[in-house]
Amino acid sequence: MLGISKEQQVLINEEIRSPQLRVIGADGAQLGIMSSDEALRIADEAQLDLVMIAPQATPPVCKVMDYGKYRFEQQKREKEAKKNQHTVEIKEIRLSLNIDTHDFETKAGHARKFLKGGDKVKVSIRFRGREMGHPEHGLEIMKRFSEALAEMAVVEKPAKLEGRNMLMFLAAKPAPKASSKKQSNADSSAKTE
Secondary structure, eight states: OOOOOHHHHOOBGGGOOOSEEEEEOTTSOEEEEEEHHHHHHHHHHTTOEEEEEETTSSSOEEEEEOHHHHHHHHHHHHHHHHHHOOOOOEEEEEEOTTOOHHHHHHHHHHHHHHHHTTOEEEEEEEOOGGGGGOHHHHHHHHHHHHHHTTTTEEEEEEEEEETTEEEEEEEEOOOOOHHHHHHHHHHHHHHHO
16 A cells, blocks of 8 residues: 655645635735635745645635645654654563572673663573572572662562473663752742741
């Protein structure tokens, strides 16, 4: 199925078929309700385009503007918004039941790096063979791992055994808003005194 882009939805100049239009001038002033022919004449005199900005209104709202400049600015805003957008990824850290302390610290360091980058961390332990008989050891390691990252991570989903895997999800702690809370607490305590 083909999607209709926003530029195809915007009607300009002769594409506007409505008999009556509410027209806004190039300077932002209301020019009133008029026929589409009269609105096109005003746009031609100003050497600008007539662009329908609110087709759902009664009567539809059109503005006299430079359409090329309008599209350029709109694309620039969309590009800027896309650049500032950050998608959260889930990074996986695999532990084992007989993990050594140095390996544990290395894995915790990797998880810290992922959390600082704004990603979520999926911690997993795979139980092999007779290890399935002791899921409490897996819970112990998961608890130790979450405690090692407690200063910067919060447990989003606690450790849970799913088949032969034990999974836990960690997310970065939200940035503290301490200065505004302290200020509001100081203001409220000053009012009560």
